[in-house]
Amino acid sequence: MKKVKLAFLGLGTVGCGVMKVLRQNAEMFKRREGLDLDVKWVLVRDKSKPRAVDIDPATLTTDAGTILNDPEIDLVAEFMGGEEPAFTYIRKALMNGKSVVTANKEVIAKHWHTLEQEAVKSGAGLYYEASVAGGIPIIKTIRRSLQANHIQKFMGIINGTTNYILTRMSEDGSDFNTALKEAQRLGYAEPDPTADIEGLDAKFKLSILSTICFRNQVPLEHVFCEGITRVTAEDIAVAQQLGYGIKLLAIGKKHGDRIEARVHPTFIPLSHPLCAVRDSYNAIFIEGDIVGNLMFYGRGAGDFPTASAIVSDIITACQNENGHHRTGMDGAPVIFEKDWISRYYVRMLVSDRPGVLAEIAGLFGKHGVSIESVIQKNRGENASLIFITHEAHEQSLLRALEDMKGCAAVSSIESMIRVER
Amino acid sequence: MKKVKLAFLGLGTVGCGVMKVLRQNAEMFKRREGLDLDVKWVLVRDKSKPRAVDIDPATLTTDAGTILNDPEIDLVAEFMGGEEPAFTYIRKALMNGKSVVTANKEVIAKHWHTLEQEAVKSGAGLYYEASVAGGIPIIKTIRRSLQANHIQKFMGIINGTTNYILTRMSEDGSDFNTALKEAQRLGYAEPDPTADIEGLDAKFKLSILSTICFRNQVPLEHVFCEGITRVTAEDIAVAQQLGYGIKLLAIGKKHGDRIEARVHPTFIPLSHPLCAVRDSYNAIFIEGDIVGNLMFYGRGAGDFPTASAIVSDIITACQNENGHHRTGMDGAPVIFEKDWISRYYVRMLVSDRPGVLAEIAGLFGKHGVSIESVIQKNRGENASLIFITHEAHEQSLLRALEDMKGCAAVSSIESMIRVER
Incomplete structure (x- = not known):
């Protein structure tokens, strides 16, 4: 049995969910995973605030330093959300060799590279399964099964x-x-x-x-x-x-x-x-x-589904599987495509008179956008045309729509929505 | 870079698929996973048979012993299918300390316990992601993410x-x-x-x-x-x-x-x-x-989807993640339920006369099966009754159907299908 001392940063909905799961299934974690998980510290802003879980007041602290500098703490789980102070705390924890489990999509999206580098340097682990799609195990599955x-x-x-x-x-x-x-x-x-x-x-x-x-x-x-x-x-x-x-x-x-x-x-x-x-x-x-x-x-959300991903990360971190520090990045230079190819749905209000369709189709054609189907709905003042295009470059489609705004037959372009199959 | 010598047992559809994937994405496995995977031996029944992949004839052998006793072989991947000789070879490989990756559902379903024990004894790994649902990563996901x-x-x-x-x-x-x-x-x-x-x-x-x-x-x-x-x-x-x-x-x-x-x-x-x-x-x-x-x-099947699971297992085995030998079994005694509770759909041909429904409903009721809905279809000779029951014990439902077979109003019980929601 491996005894692990954890600290939580934050005790909101997700933090309380994780606490409940750690208690509810504690016997299972000992039996199946060989782990005795003990929450030593919980960072909160207000110690007196009522919580959705019973908690020993002695575990509550308002001072992040107590946690980040406690050599007994092996792993820090962050549930504060938002960029700061979460980023600073996570970074500090990694620098101090503590593994971090987080659900914080903003911090990971903005600072993944910095945090990953700190983790590689100190040998700590960084886990963020819960940051994407809550309870759906997607990140580890891509990395470890695909x-x-x-x-x-x-x-x-x-x-x-x-x-x-x-x-x-x-x-x-x-x-x-x-x-x-x-x-x-x-x-x-x-x-x-x-x-x-x-x-x-x-x-x-x-x-x-x-x-x-x-x-x-x-x-x-x-x-x-x-x-x-x-x-x-x-x-x-x-x-x-x-x-x-x-x-x-x-x-x-x-x-x-x-x-x-x-x-x-x-x-x-x-x-x-x-x-x-x-x-x-x-x-x-x-x-x-x-x-x-x-x-x-x-x-994709909710206290328990999110807790499922976080507790899985906590267990993985404690079992300290190797291979974590292989970030698996390809590192080759890439180009971020702005002029992607898609099909498009376009709905517009038009004048209900002969020749209008030809005029609009001509403007699509001029920009290399070809039309898969067109439907006219209603007559008279409410006449509208609904197009589905073949695959076209985004910028070509946008230029065609720009041209149509100057076209007398088009009262308004109501919608443009991309189409995938 | 870790160089790993593999052996294949079998080179049918799946074996050829795995060989193609190992070649096609070899650079990626080196770069991302740090693995240089080399297939040293392939066990076949007939060396002269044409194959879906080009293969150096020197790697082909018809003698399993060549593979199972070769100290250079770290890992054996089995694609023969069927219970024997696959089970004997897999067991021997594990006893000799070679990790095994297999897609063989029959061997795993029948001999999981024996093989797992051999693996624990010798410290080798046993991986069988491909044995269930082909390319869908389900086994590792349940064990490592849930x-x-x-x-x-x-x-x-x-x-x-x-x-x-x-x-x-x-x-x-x-x-x-x-x-x-x-x-x-x-x-x-x-x-x-x-x-x-x-x-x-x-x-x-x-x-x-x-x-x-x-x-x-x-x-x-x-x-x-x-x-x-x-x-x-x-x-x-x-x-x-x-x-x-x-x-x-x-x-x-x-x-x-x-x-x-x-x-x-x-x-x-x-x-x-x-x-x-x-x-x-x-x-x-x-x-x-x-x-x-x-x-x-x-x-769930096909050479490449199955190969996706097998190659993932090969990579996992080579990276030798720890924790493998925690089988995670609860081990407590369990009872296998035969009299489960389900809803049921029952369709029967009946005499088209007043009182028949009451009679049949009475037989359901006698066995504690209550009815959620009933529809009569057709009249006269083709009259049929279609029931959906509430939740009932399987054995009660079967006894009710048995009784109905002796009931003059019922010409035949055409179908009984269980209902889940």
Whole structure:
């Protein structure tokens, strides 16, 4: 039996979840894993605040130094969230040779390289399974079970809030604001929902996931990001008629030395397994050159699902498997693609008169965008045209749309949504 | 760079796939994993047989002893299939301190305990990720990423042939024999399809999967098994009308010290993620006490998907992660449940006269089986009754059906299929 002294940084929802799991399944960890896990310190801001778990007041401290300089502490688990002071504490812990387990997507997305270097230097371990897709074991699986593969592409539903909102819009016909309010009422969305609905949360996770999949750092500034606030009930209805669902996807692709990483609402065929991922569930669909298609599905958030990933990391860290410090990065220089190739859905209000379609089709053609299908909906003042294009360069499509804004026949371009198959 | 000498036992479809992958991605294994993997020997029955890969004739041998007694060989990868001589060779390799990677579900299902003991004794490793669900990384994921959880239940589509047949029956309205012929034509089913369609292949895999999930040996003789040969186009049509699909599921449940393990055709709601698993794809749906629901989806067979799992095991074995010999078995005595609780779909041909439903409902009631819904289809000679029961004990349901066989109003009991939600 190996006795391990842990310290927690933070004791919010996730921290309390981890504490409950460590207690609830303590006998199992001793029996199956040979580990006696003891939480010696918990860093909190306010010792008197009521908590969701009973806790010995002697373990609480408001001083990070107590933890970071305690030679008895083998491992630090961080649940504070946010960039600072979490980053400083994690770095200090690694410099002091303490392994770190964290769920902090912002710190890992922004500072992975620095932290990994500190870990290699001191021989400590750095684990962050919970930072992407909560309870779904994805990071360790890619690193430890898919080593035979070059991963060429992945598409993930990695934000539960937006998936819940899009599911409600799709199944109940609600508009965005109604679905958002419902999500807030149920606690799936924050009172300030910006980070979720604008795609920022997914952006952090995509940066981490593409770094792991492609074995090349994919810094945040190279991740394209568009949220779901402009997706309308009408777009969802039209998508369904065309055989598609709309999901906020985090997409990563690697072709040779070119990497693209983008978060945006996406048309995806109703028959695609990602389309069956409903409510606040997450899923990641991966294409490897050897294994073909894989999908991993589960809870992307919540105290217990997140705790499942964190406790697994704690156990892995304590068993001190070797090979950790092989970061497995390829390190070759890469180009971050901005002018990727995609199919596009475009919906626009137009004048209902002969020749309009020819004029608009001409503008697509001028920029090398060819059209797979077009449907006219309604007549007269509400006439609209709905296009699905063949594969085209993003910049060509954008230039075509720019041209159309100056075209008398086009009253407004209502939507442009990328299409994946 | 660590140089490792491997030997293959067998060079059929999977062996050739592994050889191709080791060559195709050799540079990546050196760069990312620090491994130079060299196949020194390949055991074959016939050296002159043409192969799907070019191979230096000097590496071919027909004598297993050459491999098993070669002190230079660190690791043996077995792709022969079948119980013997594979079991004898694997055991000998382990006794000689060579780690073994195998895709052999039959050997692992029948001899896991013996082989694991040999491995512990000699300090060699035993890896069999590819034995269940081909390319889907499930075994290592349960052991290395879900340690925080008691797994309480899983349901898997772990035979691609039967899933392909059921998909065709469901989407094209084909009957069983037509769909089977189509599967054979496409190479998804063997000329002798018995092992797949009678559920024996799934039974081996279920024995392994439930041993891993429940940390208790689940020997083959305790696995219930019923194939798909009695599933009719009519059952599938009725299922769809009721909001269900029919899948061959491998189900494992653990309640306290009771384990149930059963393979059989199953009604599963159309909204369940397993229902979206089409064609020859596999998927495993898991419920953990901490993580909640998870699903893993991918290719369950084929040379490259299987090679993905095998090469991952080879890399893991070469990096010699510690902790391997913690088998993680709970070892407490368990009871194998034969009288499990399930819902049931029952379809029967009946006399079309007043009072028949009351009579049949009475027989269900007599055995404690209560009815959730009943539908009468057709009138006159083709009149049939379709029941969905509430949860009931299997043995009670079987006794009720036995009674009905002696009941004048019942012409025949056409189908009984278990229902999961």
